[in-house]
Amino acid sequence: MRVLVTGAAGFVGQGLAAALMRRPGVSDLVLTDRQIDGPGARPGDLTDAGFLADLLSPGFDLVFHLASLPGARAEAEPDLGHRINLLAPLALARASAKARRGARFVFASSIAVYGRVADPVDPATPLRPDLSYGAHKAMTELFLTDLSRRGDLSAISLRLPGIVARPAAETGHGSAFMSQLFHKIAVGEPYACPVLETAACWWMSRRACVTALLHAAALSGPETVIQPPVLHATTGAVARATAEVTGQAAQVEWGNDPRLTALFGAMPPLDATPARHLGFAADADVRTLVAHALAKDAP
Amino acid sequence: MRVLVTGAAGFVGQGLAAALMRRPGVSDLVLTDRQIDGPGARPGDLTDAGFLADLLSPGFDLVFHLASLPGARAEAEPDLGHRINLLAPLALARASAKARRGARFVFASSIAVYGRVADPVDPATPLRPDLSYGAHKAMTELFLTDLSRRGDLSAISLRLPGIVARPAAETGHGSAFMSQLFHKIAVGEPYACPVLETAACWWMSRRACVTALLHAAALSGPETVIQPPVLHATTGAVARATAEVTGQAAQVEWGNDPRLTALFGAMPPLDATPARHLGFAADADVRTLVAHALAKDAP
Structure with missing residues (x-):
């Protein structure tokens, strides 16, 4: 093929x-x-x-x-x-x-x-x-x-x-903060996240x-x-899970950028039933998301 | 301008x-x-x-x-x-x-x-x-x-x-029958209409x-x-009105082409409320439609 x-x-x-x-x-x-x-x-x-x-x-x-x-x-x-x-x-x-x-x-x-x-x-x-x-x-x-x-x-x-966790070098994505959150916490660096910790994203x-x-x-x-299923979770929940999985302390200063929040951080629930019936699946939970997001290898 | x-x-x-x-x-x-x-x-x-x-x-x-x-x-x-x-x-x-x-x-x-x-x-x-x-x-x-x-x-x-009544010379329109119906009845000619007289079209x-x-x-x-309002009427109602307005006898043989019926002759009601509120209007009734459709002049 x-x-x-x-x-x-x-x-x-x-x-x-x-x-x-x-x-x-x-x-x-x-x-x-x-x-x-x-x-x-x-x-x-x-x-x-x-x-x-x-x-x-x-x-x-x-x-x-x-x-x-x-x-x-x-x-x-x-x-x-x-x-x-x-x-x-x-x-x-x-x-x-x-x-x-x-x-x-x-x-x-x-x-x-x-x-x-x-x-x-x-x-x-x-x-x-x-x-x-x-x-x-x-x-x-x-x-x-x-x-x-x-x-x-x-x-x-x-x-x-937005797919996570993209390397910081990839530019032009408004959703870059959704990837940086993982990387910064994983290496124990402070991060100024542009949205609130209550921002609800699709991961x-x-x-x-x-x-x-x-x-x-x-x-x-x-x-x-x-429309494949996604994991619907707040930035705060993802930050906490990243800290737990990587054994680091999350040092995040939360912002409140209205444009980025409207585009990526105010996502409602998603009903992806048709895709689930076809066998598509999301990352199972936030800890799984973190492990997958920080994995270097392909599936 | x-x-x-x-x-x-x-x-x-x-x-x-x-x-x-x-x-x-x-x-x-x-x-x-x-x-x-x-x-x-x-x-x-x-x-x-x-x-x-x-x-x-x-x-x-x-x-x-x-x-x-x-x-x-x-x-x-x-x-x-x-x-x-x-x-x-x-x-x-x-x-x-x-x-x-x-x-x-x-x-x-x-x-x-x-x-x-x-x-x-x-x-x-x-x-x-x-x-x-x-x-x-x-x-x-x-x-x-x-x-x-x-x-x-x-x-x-x-x-x-489909806008009516197009001249017969304009080709390539699957909806041509919706125009021919007016023209043929208006000149007193027989017409083999490819859909039933109960076909419901948007005019x-x-x-x-x-x-x-x-x-x-x-x-x-x-x-x-x-979505502007349209006139929702059957081919039969339009044929009768055309005969009345033009003083001719409608000589229509009705067919039952499944493809043309599916595309143009099985139209459900249309709720064009937003457009009506903005001042758009359909032809008022089938007799008005016939008069407008056969008019040579612009509005």
């Missing part, structure tokens, strides 16, 4: 690539990103039509499209966001279908498709994205569902929350995320959009 | 252009379509980046984007549909915003964004388009709402039903449509997507 991972040099991409390398049945694994090296690496720019045509020749049985410009950076650089977060997935999806009709296509969508939500989120929650990042993700979901209806692709979009470790991506790839049902 | 109409040679476009020509305050009216002549005409292809750049220099205060490839034809020619129904509106919207930030942009969206609906349609109805045409309209709505949020445009999308005359487009252009509220 020929498999492509885009955004393969990123935090989730590296974890997914490591897991795929150990999978039986993956005969060719191609890893692309703007800068990447190692086995299977094909560095290049997905918004470059020439590179895309080369990359997709021959086609793939399975594509994981993870590459994106983070939301905060896309908001600041809208032309770049338009190219990377909208035109690139549309072009990649079409090229994947033309190279191998019916190919499996797993798209890393985002909970940003909902926008700011007050009521519990369930499958009837309308999409009202309030960042271009979320609008582009919602548009791509619609596009992929239509290609699947036509039989051009077999696509599935996973609405992911998912890289390990749970990679497991969900692989599970989505293996499904064969008609579902084209999945 | 500089005003642009795309798709201006089409059935709705001609009606809108005629109405705009009589409007005070419209200093420059530019009408574009692939083939068009007369005052203000700028023939060209919106999917051609060079033409688009020329067209938008200088920019417009108000843009009506009506141009599209009809749903049935887009389904048969997906690459053409992708260019005309998705890439063109995205490029036009971006170019309009870059040429004149905050310009008013009225987009002819479609009830095809809903897909096949069984329950009454209201503002909470989810979007599950089952044609590429509807998927592209829904994607463009999301895109325009995001540009409006950013202040790049002041955009409003109107979800239009809007060109006159009501042009009035809605002009009303949308003049609104200044925060609404970015409008």
